[in-house]
Amino acid sequence: MSLRVIDANLIVSIKSFYREKTAVFFRVAFPVLLILVFGTIFMNQDNVRYDFYMQDLDQTDSSTELVKTLEINENFKIIMIDPNIDAAQYARKNKINLIVVIPKGYESSLMQRMGLEDLSASATIKYIYDPSSTSVDTKMQILNSVFAEINQRMSGKPTFIKPAVTSILSRDYRFIDFFVPGIIAMTVMTASLFGAVNVNAELRQKGVIKKLSTTPITHTDWILSNVLYQFLLSVISTILILLVSYAVFDVSLKLNFWLPVFVVLDVFAFVGIGMILTRVAKEAESAAAAANAIMFPMMFLSGTFFPVEMMPGFLQKFSRILPLYYVNEGLRASMIFMDNMVALRCSVIIGVFAAAVFVLGMMTTKWEEG
Amino acid sequence: MLNDSEWIIIINMTKEAEHAIEVENLTKLYGDLLAVNDISFTVRKGEVFAFLGPNGAGKTTTVEIIETIRTPTSGKVSLLGMDVTKKKRKIVRRIGVLPQGFSSFDRITVRETIQYYSRLFNCRNTDIDELIELANLKDKSKEQFMNLSGGLKQRLGIAIALVNNPEVVFLDEPTTGLDPRARREVWDVLLGLKKKGKTVFLTTHYMEEAELLTDTVAIISKGSIVAMGSPGELIESNANYLVLTLQSVDEKVFEILQKMGFEPAPTNHKKIKVRMEHQDDVRKILNAIKDAGASFLSLDVRKPNLEEVFLKLTGAALREDIAEEVTQ
Numbered sequence: 226m227s228l229r230v231i232d233a234n235l236i237v238s239i240k241s242f243y244r245e246k247t248a249v250f251f252r253v254a255f256p257v258l259l260i261l262v263f264g265t266i267f268m269n270q271d272n273v274r275y276d277f278y279m280q281d282l283d284q285t286d287s288s289t290e291l292v293k294t295l296e297i298n299e300n301f302k303i304i305m306i307d308p309n310i311d312a313a314q315y316a317r318k319n320k321i322n323l324i325v326v327i328p329k330g331y332e333s334s335l336m337q338r339m340g341l342e343d344l345s346a347s348a349t350i351k352y353i354y355d356p357s358s359t360s361v362d363t364k365m366q367i368l369n370s371v372f373a374e375i376n377q378r379m380s381g382k383p384t385f386i387k388p389a390v391t392s393i394l395s396r397d398y399r400f401i402d403f404f405v406p407g408i409i410a411m412t413v414m415t416a417s418l419f420g421a422v423n424v425n426a427e428l429r430q431k432g433v434i435k436k437l438s439t440t441p442i443t444h445t446d447w448i449l450s451n452v453l454y455q456f457l458l459s460v461i462s463t464i465l466i467l468l469v470s471y472a473v474f475d476v477s478l479k480l481n482f483w484l485p486v487f488v489v490l491d492v493f494a495f496v497g498i499g500m501i502l503t504r505v506a507k508e509a510e511s512a513a514a515a516a517n518a519i520m521f522p523m524m525f526l527s528g529t530f531f532p533v534e535m536m537p538g539f540l541q542k543f544s545r546i547l548p549l550y551y552v553n554e555g556l557r558a559s560m561i562f563m564d565n566m567v568a569l570r571c572s573v574i575i576g577v578f579a580a581a582v583f584v585l586g587m588m589t590t591k592w593e594e595g
Numbered sequence: 596m597l598n599d600s601e602w603i604i605i606i607n608m609t610k611e612a613e614h615a616i617e618v619e620n621l622t623k624l625y626g627d628l629l630a631v632n633d634i635s636f637t638v639r640k641g642e643v644f645a646f647l648g649p650n651g652a653g654k655t656t657t658v659e660i661i662e663t664i665r666t667p668t669s670g671k672v673s674l675l676g677m678d679v680t681k682k683k684r685k686i687v688r689r690i691g692v693l694p695q696g697f698s699s700f701d702r703i704t705v706r707e708t709i710q711y712y713s714r715l716f717n718c719r720n721t722d723i724d725e726l727i728e729l730a731n732l733k734d735k736s737k738e739q740f741m742n743l744s745g746g747l748k749q750r751l752g753i754a755i756a757l758v759n760n761p762e763v764v765f766l767d768e769p770t771t772g773l774d775p776r777a778r779r780e781v782w783d784v785l786l787g788l789k790k791k792g793k794t795v796f797l798t799t800h801y802m803e804e805a806e807l808l809t810d811t812v813a814i815i816s817k818g819s820i821v822a823m824g825s826p827g828e829l830i831e832s833n834a835n836y837l838v839l840t841l842q843s844v845d846e847k848v849f850e851i852l853q854k855m856g857f858e859p860a861p862t863n864h865k866k867i868k869v870r871m872e873h874q875d876d877v878r879k880i881l882n883a884i885k886d887a888g889a890s891f892l893s894l895d896v897r898k899p900n901l902e903e904v905f906l907k908l909t910g911a912a913l914r915e916d917i918a919e920e921v922t923q
Contacts, residue, residue: 230717237711240702433699436692436694
């Protein structure tokens with residue numbers, strides 16, 4: 226191993242990198258953009274407000290009071306519609322998925338119940354809704370619970386069963402916290418995989434590898450240089466992803482030694498796979514296609530964008546054989562749940578895998594033409 | 596007095612001192628395909644040696660075996676006294692290589708590329724400016740590789756082949772695909788190398804290149820060496836005749852030449868080529884044409900070149916576009 230040679234390779238790789246603007250974009254800006262876009266979408270879901278249409282047919286003080294009660298609930302933004310129009314037609318015409326109609330005689334029923342204690346007196350609040358809409362169920366559930374609480378208060382008796390909430394996490398766990406480790410694992414994977422494929426297939430096809438094989442550089446030096454370069458870039462993109470996540474979304478992720486461990490193993494595993502691919506597929510184009518075929522299932526089925534638990538059973542089993550699954554699980558175990566045992570188990574699995582493919586990759590990649 | 600075995604040692608030592616490359620009975624098979632068929636030759640130190648032959652003749656395979664990139668099927672190849680199959684690490688430090696179709700890192704500049712290769716050889720005393728000067732790349736030293744023309748790329752490749760001050764330089768088709776001007780500019784660089792006294796192993800399918808630059812030419816066809824010697828020797832011993840070319844001739848001239856016992860060969864651009872054994876034949880032909888009242892536009896008499904030697908020895912042209920080149 227020659228440090229001077231590795232140093233020379235690193236200089237060439239880094240210069241080539243920053244002079245190639247599209248490479249900088251995909252390597253650095255793209256993951257940050259992903260975080261920003263998905264983070265913004267998920268943040269809005271965390272404190273979502275529903276537009277809420279109401280029609281007051283009663284037009285009394287009591288009905289106005291009921292509307293105000295609902296307005297206090299911060300989930301709702303209430304929009305009143307004209308009591309003289311047909312609500313169902315209005316909903317259909319304006320594509321509104323739910324209109325809550327306060328019936329005529331609401332106040333008089335209320336008086337009968339409260340003043341005269343007539344238990345047979347009741348008010349029917351009508352939901353005019355579109356069952357094909359996805360968010361309508363949530364709206365109706367929230368409404369039901371609000372009405373249940375009003376009913377309960379009117380009965381004048383204190384509640385018996387009260388829920389108390391204790392989170393198993395030290396802080397509230399939000400989707401963005403789940404998302405960031407996945408993006409780190411995915412960014413390192415794609416860069417390492419395509420880095421290895423491009424370096425080996427493209428340079429070989431161009432004849433640069435042939436020229437290198439007539440110089441004193443050893444095969445080991447060359448591969449080590451590439452791994453080191455991929456690791457450096459991975460560290461830079463990971464730091465950027467984390468900076469943006471903390472600054473913009475105030476994520477509650479814990480940083481410890483597991484992070485660099487998983488980044489290194491991620492690099493080795495996918496540089497190894499990349500080297501094997503370039504040996505199997507001789508042309509640069511087919512090697513890149515093969516790398517894509519490996520990357521997409523990893524990206525979508527190993528829990529990068531959404532939890533594996535959301536997938537059907539057979540796909541969950543399949544995800545267990547994907548190496549990226551263990552990087553994702555390991556990073557989340559260390560960054561969110563601070564579970565060292567799970568992190569250790571994942572690091573051993575991905576570590577053994579990385580060692581195996583890397584050695585295999587070294588063995589299959591040859592410079593001599595035969 | 597020395598005894599026989601001591602004489603043999605001395606002879607071997609001088610042989611080793613004289614020869615940069617020794618190839619004995621080299622054969623290379625790719626599956627069933629015989630790429631190199633039992634060839635033997637030596638290259639003296641300090642000479643420019645060329646393999647002249649068409650594509651697929653086995654030039655590159657042979658060179659790459661000597662450069663340690665490929666392994667021979669059988670035979671013995673030694674470079675600077677070392678077996679190429681065993682001393683790869685030592686050999687690569689003492690040779691410089693311009694591979695066929697040389698390419699480098701797209702976004703790295705001329706100067707940076709030379710620096711990079713110099714670092715690979717761990718050469719702290721490479722004079723990068725001198726190499727840039729030698730390859731005539733001074734104006735382009737800050738240009739990225741991807742922006743260089745074909746000729747500039749080849750000249751950079753030659754500069755890189757010299758970063759470790761090698762004893763033997765291999766140039767595999769250094770001018771293929773270049774336009775005539777770029778080719779001449781590469782030749783200028785190669786002549787500079789020759790002046791420096793480097794041993795140069797060149798492969799080419801341009802006979803002008805071999806004639807202009809080399810001390811020794813080996814003509815190679817279908818994996819075998821068919822002739823070897825200096826360009827002058829090869830022409831002298833294989834093509835001892837004159838070539839007469841007549842342009843824009845009457846149709847009658849063709850018949851006249853046939854009647855006189857020559858074998859006129861029509862080429863393109865309305866030219867006829869005739870081989871003659873004696874200088875006196877020129878006068879005879881001119882008289883015959885004059886007597887018949889026929890006419891022609893121009894006439895050219897010259898000695899044959901390596902192209903014709905190659906044609907005679909192998910019955911095939913070096914390149915497909917050669918008929919045109921020879922007549923020009």
